[in-house]
Amino acid sequence: MKDLTREHELKTIFLFSLPILVGNLFQQLYNLADTVIVGNFLGKECLAAVGFSFQIHYLLIALSMGISMGASILVSRYFGSKDMESAKKVMDTGFAFCFCLSLIIAALGICFSYQILLVFRVPSALLEAADIYLKIMFIGVIPTFAYNALTNILRGMGDSKTPTYILIVAALLNIVLDILFIKAFGMGVAGAAFATVLSQLLSFIVCMVYMKIHYRSLFINVLHLQFDKAELKKSLKIGTPAMIQQVFVSVGFMSLQFLINGFGTDCMAAYTAASKVDAFAEMPALNLGQAMTNFTAQNLGAKRKDRVLKGGKYALVMGIAVSACISVVIVLFPSVFISIFNRDTSVLDIGNSYLKIVPAFYIIFAAMQVLNGLLLGYGKSFVPMIASICSLCCLQVPVAIILSGTKLGYNGIWIAAPIGWFGGLLIRAIYFYHVSKKEKQ
Numbered sequence: 001m002k003d004l005t006r007e008h009e010l011k012t013i014f015l016f017s018l019p020i021l022v023g024n025l026f027q028q029l030y031n032l033a034d035t036v037i038v039g040n041f042l043g044k045e046c047l048a049a050v051g052f053s054f055q056i057h058y059l060l061i062a063l064s065m066g067i068s069m070g071a072s073i074l075v076s077r078y079f080g081s082k083d084m085e086s087a088k089k090v091m092d093t094g095f096a097f098c099f100c101l102s103l104i105i106a107a108l109g110i111c112f113s114y115q116i117l118l119v120f121r122v123p124s125a126l127l128e129a130a131d132i133y134l135k136i137m138f139i140g141v142i143p144t145f146a147y148n149a150l151t152n153i154l155r156g157m158g159d160s161k162t163p164t165y166i167l168i169v170a171a172l173l174n175i176v177l178d179i180l181f182i183k184a185f186g187m188g189v190a191g192a193a194f195a196t197v198l199s200q201l202l203s204f205i206v207c208m209v210y211m212k213i214h215y216r217s218l219f220i221n222v223l224h225l226q227f228d229k230a231e232l233k234k235s236l237k238i239g240t241p242a243m244i245q246q247v248f249v250s251v252g253f254m255s256l257q258f259l260i261n262g263f264g265t266d267c268m269a270a271y272t273a274a275s276k277v278d279a280f281a282e283m284p285a286l287n288l289g290q291a292m293t294n295f296t297a298q299n300l301g302a303k304r305k306d307r308v309l310k311g312g313k314y315a316l317v318m319g320i321a322v323s324a325c326i327s328v329v330i331v332l333f334p335s336v337f338i339s340i341f342n343r344d345t346s347v348l349d350i351g352n353s354y355l356k357i358v359p360a361f362y363i364i365f366a367a368m369q370v371l372n373g374l375l376l377g378y379g380k381s382f383v384p385m386i387a388s389i390c391s392l393c394c395l396q397v398p399v400a401i402i403l404s405g406t407k408l409g410y411n412g413i414w415i416a417a418p419i420g421w422f423g424g425l426l427i428r429a430i431y432f433y434h435v436s437k438k439e440k441q
Contacts, residue, residue: 009295009310009311009314010311010314010318012295012311013291013292013295013311013314013315013318014318016158016160016291016294016295017160017287017288018160019160019161019163019164020155020163020164020287020290020291021284021287022168025280025283026164026167026168026171035047035050035051035273035276035341036340037175037179037182037192038182038189038192039272039342040341040342042182042188044266044269044342044344044347045125045126045129045265045269046129046188047269047273047341047342048123048126048265048268048269048272049122049126049129049130049189050129050130050133050192050272051268051269051272051273051275053130053133053134056109056134056137056254057134057137058250058253059247059250059251059254060105060137060138060141060144060145061144061148062247062249062250063105063243064102064141064144064145064148064149065148065152067097067098067101067145067149067243068098068148068149068152068153068239069152069238069239069243069293069376069381070094070234070235070236070237070238070239070240071090071093071152071153071156071235071239072152072153072155072156072293073156073293073294073297073376074086074087074090074156074231074234074235074238075087075090075091075153075156075157076156076293076294076297076301076377077297077298077301078090078301079156079157079158079298079301080297080298080299080300080301080302081301081302084217084218086231087157087218088217088218088226089226089228089231090228090234091153091220092225092227093225093226093231093232093235094149094152094153094232094235095146095149095150095153095225096225096227097232098145098146098148098149099142099145099146099149101145102141102142102144102145102146103142105138105141105145106138106139106141109134109138109141110135110138110139113131113134113138114131116134117130117131117134120254120258121258121261121262122261123261123268125265126265126268129188129189130189132188132189132190132193133189133190133192136190136194137193137197140193140196140200140201143197143200143203143204144200146204147200147203147204147207150163150204150207150211151163151207153220154207154211155294156294156297157218158294158298160291162210162214163207166206166210167203169202169206170200170202170203170206171199173198173199173202174195174196174198174199177199178191178192178195180195181194181195238376238379238381239381240381241381241384241385244385244389245381245385245388245389248385248388248389248392248393249388249392252392252396252397253392255393255397256396256397256400256413256416259400259401259413260410263410266344266346266350267350267410269341269342269344269347270338270347270349270350270351271350271351271354272341273338273340273341273342273347273351274337274338274351274355274358275354277330277337277338277355278355278358281323281330282362282365284319284322284366285319285323285362285365285366285368285369285370286369288315288319288366288369288370288373289369289370289372289373290373291315291373292315292370292373292374292377293373293374293376293377294377295308295311296308296311296312296373296374296376296377296378297377297379299311300377300378308374308377309436312370312371312374316366316367316370316371319366319367319369319370320363320366322366323362323363326359326362327359327360327361327363330355330359331356331359331360334351334352334356335352338351338352338355350410353410353411353414354414357411357414357415357417357418358417358418360418361418361422364418364421364422364425365421367429368421368424368428371425371428371429372384374432375428375431375435378435380431380435383427383428383431384428387423387424387427387428387431388424390424391421391423391424391427392420392424394423395416395419396416396417396419396420399412399415399416399419399420400412400416403415403416
């Protein structure tokens with residue numbers, strides 16, 4: 001456990017966010033390994049199939065993170081005020097709720113995966129491969145939800161290193177299993193999905209064992225859970241808007257995927273590759289936002305409001321600086337990154353167009369994520385939810401629909417992304433000014 005209320009704000013945020021960054025980078029390796037190995041060994045058709053299925057998988061991961069976020073924030077507050085009994089109740093209740101919900105989602109997903117693919121007009125040539133991959137990934141929802149519940153709880157207590165170590169091992173295992181199942185056993189896209197699910201299951205088991213050894217008093221014993229309705233209500237009050245926010249973001253991305261699917265297999269494969277690069281590049285900003293949530297919550301619990309604003313300023317500068325450096329590298333050398341996944345000429349051309357447009361605006365995305373983390377740490381999750389819905393569903397998606405119907409084609413979809421980010425940043429900045437001014441009074 002780590003106390004985030006004592007050392008210098010910049011040092012505290014940096015050291016706390018760094019393991020989260022490394023951990024989430026390895027989290028991305030789960031699907032990156034699938035994408036790279038499938039794209040090189042099985043071709044652009046299978047790459048496109050896996051790419052669309054990942055959008056559904058991303059929705060499920062986002063859902064699990066959003067649900068468990070409320071519990072994480074409450075644990076941070078209770079830890080900051082040294083109320084360990086309440087923290088234990090929140091942990092048990094949050095884990096039980098996430099586990100039950102994952103069972104329901106897995107069952108529904110397995111039953112309706114094919115219908116989902118039809119709704120999003122996945123080309124008929126890709127349906128069989130995408131359906132196999134998606135059904136197996138729905139099975140993996142159960143360990144994914146359970147693991148994300150545990151990691152959010154650990155981060156709420158200030159322990160951001162342990163989830164990172166576990167993810168590193170699991171991601172490396174995923175790569176080995178991908179090659180084994182796809183190349184050696186010839187299992188196709190099903191092998192990639194099985195590799196991911198088995199790696200996620202390992203992450204959950206190892207995390208449970210670690211908590212049993214190092215956090216015995218707070219260990220989540222699945223046979224003796226303290227389910228507290230009052231704490232669940234508190235968690236959901238904070239976490240539900242965050243969950244809805246994540247869901248709408250994912251639905252928005254699936255709407256964009258619907259547009260992209262209309263441009264054919266080459267565009268689908270290119271978007272799959274480019275979006276993977278995008279996901280890695282956005283990690284530092286996303287993780288600063290996550291770190292600021294726990295940093296803010298702990299310091300508010302300890303009555304250290306002065307540290308919250310100082311920490312926010314440091315995080316903002318850090319996020320913009322890092323994102324600017326990443327932008328320059330990607331915009332200058334887009335082909336280097338796309339060719340990692342597939343070397344087809346059409347795929348390269350379309351992927352390059354994405355990476356010359358979207359990464360140029362990463363600094364806007366970074367500022368938006370830092371403000372989002374601050375607001376969530378304050379327990380103000382409703383307005384960030386509205387901001388995400390408005391920026392994506394009321395700005396990015398409509399602009400993408402309009403521009404993609406012009407001579408810009410798929411480039412119009414790429415241009416819409418920074419327009420949505422700017423809208424999201426503006427809403428959060430105005431609201432944070434209001435919140436911080438009120439807190440000073």
